[in-house]
Amino acid sequence: MKPLGIPRLDKPGEFHDRVLACCRLKPGEIWTDPVNGHRVGVTDATDAGAVHSLCENETPTLMIHDPPYNIAVGRSTTDALSVRGLSEYIDWCRRWVSSSLDVAAQNAYLYVWTGADQQRGFQPLPDFMVMMRDFKQWQARCFITMRNQRGYGTQRNWMFVRQELLCYAKGDPGFTVEYTDIPKILRGYYKKVGGELKENLERGKANTIRPGNVWVDIQQVFYRMEENVPGAYAQKPLKAIRRIISSSSAPADTVADFFSHSGTTLLAAELSGRKCITCDIDPVFAELTIRRLEHYRKTGKTGWQTENPFPEVPESHLPRAR
Ligand SMILES: C[S@@+](CC[C@H](N)C(=O)[O-])C[C@H]1O[C@@H](n2cnc3c(N)ncnc32)[C@H](O)[C@@H]1O
Numbered sequence: 001m002k003p004l005g006i007p008r009l010d011k012p013g014e015f016h017d018r019v020l021a022c023c024r025l026k027p028g029e030i031w032t033d034p035v036n037g038h039r040v041g042v043t044d045a046t047d048a049g050a051v052h053s054l055c056e057n058e059t060p061t062l063m064i065h066d067p068p069y070n071i072a073v074g075r076s077t078t079d080a081l082s083v084r085g086l087s088e089y090i091d092w093c094r095r096w097v098s099s100s101l102d103v104a105a106q107n108a109y110l111y112v113w114t115g116a117d118q119q120r121g122f123q124p125l126p127d128f129m130v131m132m133r134d135f136k137q138w139q140a141r142c143f144i145t146m147r148n149q150r151g152y153g154t155q156r157n158w159m160f161v162r163q164e165l166l167c168y169a170k171g172d173p174g175f176t177v178e179y180t181d182i183p184k185i186l187r188g189y190y191k192k193v194g195g196e197l198k199e200n201l202e203r204g205k206a207n208t209i210r211p212g213n214v215w216v217d218i219q220q221v222f223y224r225m226e227e228n229v230p231g232a233y234a235q236k237p238l239k240a241i242r243r244i245i246s247s248s249s250a251p252a253d254t255v256a257d258f259f260s261h262s263g264t265t266l267l268a269a270e271l272s273g274r275k276c277i278t279c280d281i282d283p284v285f286a287e288l289t290i291r292r293l294e295h296y297r298k299t300g301k302t303g304w305q306t307e308n309p310f311p312e313v314p315e316s317h318l319p320r321a322r
Contacts (some may be wrong), residue, residue, distance in 0.1 A: 010284075019287070029042055033174070036275060037256065039059045041054040042281065045096040045099060056255075059104065060107075062245065062249040063255070086090060106170070108170050109172065114128055134223070135168075174250065175248060178246060179209070180210065180211050182209050229262040230306060231309065236264045238271070260289045262303075291310075
């Protein structure tokens with residue numbers, strides 16, 4: 001019988017337990033990358049003291065956080081993730097937003113991926129936005145929508161194809177304009193530039209369009225892509241994170257992500273010449289994050305596609321097709 005591939009790593013079971021036994025970090029421990037100085041911790045993002053220790057003397061100029069938004073996420077593996085309702089969830093968010101503010105540079109960006117568990121009617125986005133108004137230093141800068149190519153729930157509801165990305169700024173951080181690969185094809189209006197009448201294709205700084213705040217050109221990750229990380233259930237596309245990094249930080253800046261999971265932000269920072277400070281409350285995901293970086297350095301590959309990132313856990317411990 002063929003193994004089905006590795007199961008979700010947040011789910012309890014024999015595979016998860018064996019992976020846990022292979023993790024080099026225990027709760028509270030931090031790994032420092034000997035090559036580029038990245039740091040990965042098994043840290044609770046809501047624990048301000050632990051976040052301080054994780055960051056040491058670094059002051060990130062960019063934070064890209066992707067917290068779980070599904071009330072059931074992680075409930076099975078650690079109690080700290082057991083968020084039961086909307087107000088409890090928002091209180092929990094308030095704590096990691098606050099610990100992020102504590103360590104951020106004077107001029108910094110905070111990006112937050114948010115979502116909804118439509119099937120359970122859990123939609124924390126508006127409450128999160130209202131809560132953020134209490135943080136006077138984080139000023140709302142943008143509300144981005146990333147379009148997923150594939151959705152779910154098509155038969156009984158509108159297909160869910162969007163992911164929200166909120167952007168806040170503290171102080172006055174710089175911004176670099178980004179372009180997509182989508183060619184400009186529409187001719188636009190004329191405008192006088194330096195006394196000369198110019199059509200918008202002539203005026204533009206690039207032949208491709210800017211992403212704006214609706215991103216339609218990013219493929220969501222699935223098992224056929226090289227960057228796929230088996231066992232990670234909530235992986236963000238590298239292209240999206242690299243776009244955020246190159247628009248909202250400068251080379252050699254420090255980028256932080258306190259919900260690392262598959263380590264996308266760490267790898268995107270490595271690929272973009274930034275240092276990354278990241279953590280996950282679950283040692284399994286901190287280990288996966290470190291392994292993904294090491295795997296990239298060894299093979300040049302951004303993920304494992306369908307291979308098992310934990311080959312020391314024998315195949316006999318994988319679920320099998322019946
Ligand atoms: C939605 S996933 C992040 C996905 C990530 N952006 C990626 O591309 O792989 C959320 C992660 O947050 C972690 N997490 C949940 N509560 C946490 C907490 N209090 N502190 C740190 N990490 C936490 C979970 O273990 C999970 O791996």
